[in-house]
Amino acid sequence: MKPVEALLAPFACSLILALPAPAHADAPLLEPEAAFLLAARAQDGGRIEVRFDIAPDYYLYRNRLQFSVNGVAVPPAQISLPKGKVTRDPTFGRVETYHQSVHILLAKNTPGKAGNYDLVVSAQGCAAKAGVCFPAHRQQIRMDINSDWTVPASHPAPATFPSAASRFTKP
Amino acid sequence: MNRRLLVAAAAGAAFLVGLGILATTMTAGDSKPNSPVPGISPGVVHGASFADLQGNQQALSKWAGKPLLINFWATWCSPCIEEMPRLDELHKKSPNGIQVIGIAADNQANVVKFSNRLRVSYPILVDEPGAMAFSKRLGNRHALLPFSALVSAQGDIIATYVGTLTPEKIDQLTSISR
Numbered sequence: 001m002k003p004v005e006a007l008l009a010p011f012a013c014s015l016i017l018a019l020p021a022p023a024h025a026d027a028p029l030l031e032p033e034a035a036f037l038l039a040a041r042a043q044d045g046g047r048i049e050v051r052f053d054i055a056p057d058y059y060l061y062r063n064r065l066q067f068s069v070n071g072v073a074v075p076p077a078q079i080s081l082p083k084g085k086v087t088r089d090p091t092f093g094r095v096e097t098y099h100q101s102v103h104i105l106l107a108k109n110t111p112g113k114a115g116n117y118d119l120v121v122s123a124q125g126c127a128a129k130a131g132v133c134f135p136a137h138r139q140q141i142r143m144d145i146n147s148d149w150t151v152p153a154s155h156p157a158p159a160t161f162p163s164a165a166s167r168f169t170k171p
Numbered sequence: 172m173n174r175r176l177l178v179a180a181a182a183g184a185a186f187l188v189g190l191g192i193l194a195t196t197m198t199a200g201d202s203k204p205n206s207p208v209p210g211i212s213p214g215v216v217h218g219a220s221f222a223d224l225q226g227n228q229q230a231l232s233k234w235a236g237k238p239l240l241i242n243f244w245a246t247w248c249s250p251c252i253e254e255m256p257r258l259d260e261l262h263k264k265s266p267n268g269i270q271v272i273g274i275a276a277d278n279q280a281n282v283v284k285f286s287n288r289l290r291v292s293y294p295i296l297v298d299e300p301g302a303m304a305f306s307k308r309l310g311n312r313h314a315l316l317p318f319s320a321l322v323s324a325q326g327d328i329i330a331t332y333v334g335t336l337t338p339e340k341i342d343q344l345t346s347i348s349r
Contacts, residue, residue: 029315061247091252091288124247131250131335132315135276135303 029127030055032134036125039149040141042117048106050121051149054099057129059085062096064124064136067106069117078107097125115145216241217326219305221274221296224283229296237270239322240344242336243306245277246285250335251317255291257341262293266345268324276302276316321347 029035037053048069054060062084067074081104084096119141126133143150216239217232231239242258244251255273262271271293275282278299286295298305303314310331311318321330321344330347332340 029313064247089249089252092249095249126249131253132317132333133245133248133250135314135316 029130029132030058032123032125032137033139033152033154035127035134036060036123036137037151038121038123038139038141039151040119040121040143041147041149042115042143042145044146046107046117046145048117048119050104050106050119052098052102052104052123054101054125056100058125058127059097059099060102060123060125062098064122065104066122067104068120069106071118074106080105080107117141117143117145119143214326215308216320216322216328221298221301222279223294223296224279224286226279229294231272234270234272235326236324237268238324239320240269240271241309241320241322242271242273243302243311243316243318244273244275245316246275246281247277248316252289254317254335255289257336257338259291259293261341261345262291269321269345272296274298274302274305276306319344 035055035058139152220230273295309320
């Protein structure tokens with residue numbers, strides 16, 4: 001090996017070793033509240049409609065959704081969950097997930113006090129391309145009966161996904 | 172002479188670019204070679220204990236003296252399950268004496284039921300409320316899963332990774348532990 005090549009060899013090695021991970025693995029992540037945009041509205045008779053707008057490449061687990069209204073857990077029989085995308089995994093078995101958006105109805109006899117509703121939604125989902133999942137995250141919405149779509153008070157952006165500035169990256 | 176200068180400049184540029192890429196990769200934060208998590212004393216890892224699948228408390232100190240790859244997971248987390256065969260392979264090969272330990276952020280019943288299908292040879296420990304808090308102490312700032320921490324034989328955290336461990340990342344981690 002010529003002296004110059006010998007000089008270059010370690011630098012070439014350093015470049016190979018320092019190759020960055022695939023782009024998707026290092027992509028910035030949305031915060032769960034932004035990846036799974038929540039909105040709800042209450043109708044006559046205590047019927048509550050819940051909506052998630054789900055960011056591309058993110059998904060929610062159908063069987064990990066939980067709801068409470070005015071401090072009372074809504075029983076599964078009173079939750080109308082639409083069918084999701086079904087996948088069958090040799091380890092997991094049957095898994096049902098929501099992508100893009102989902103509308104959920106809570107039954108008419110959902111308890112309410114003088115037409116005011118304090119809805120708490122717990123959800124769990126993942127970022128598919130990044131290969132990470134979020135722990136259960138809870139969001140709260142306070143709304144009046146016959147209200148228009150209401151979002152959590154701490155909602156990052158009611159109608160659109162947040163700007164890059166409000167995203168976070170992997171630690 | 173000019174050619175030599177050009178070659179030397181190219182070599183210098185290659186070195187700087189290499190350093191730059193390395194710095195970018197590291198500051199992206201998914202793997203932090205040789206950068207112990209600030210404020211974490213070696214006693215934190217070896218002082219912790221978690222229940223095994225039989226409900227018996229297992230102190231992590233029983234594996235003191237070996238480099239540990241602590242992997243946080245949950246039964247509902249698809250990416251966590253996806254990487255487990257690779258972690259099992261790592262555990263069986265045990266390069267540099269690495270011991271893999273899985274800590275489930277899930278409830279005992281779920282994990283016991285699930286473990287029959289998992290067929291991994293490394294120890295699985297469980298702590299639904301405590302596992303995520305512990306992972307945060309090890310550097311999992313946003314409490315994401317899966318999360319893995321490479322711990323030295325002395326109990327220092329020498330690298331962390333959020334997300335599914337690919338074979339390439341496992342190779343990277345094992346090379347760090349040397």
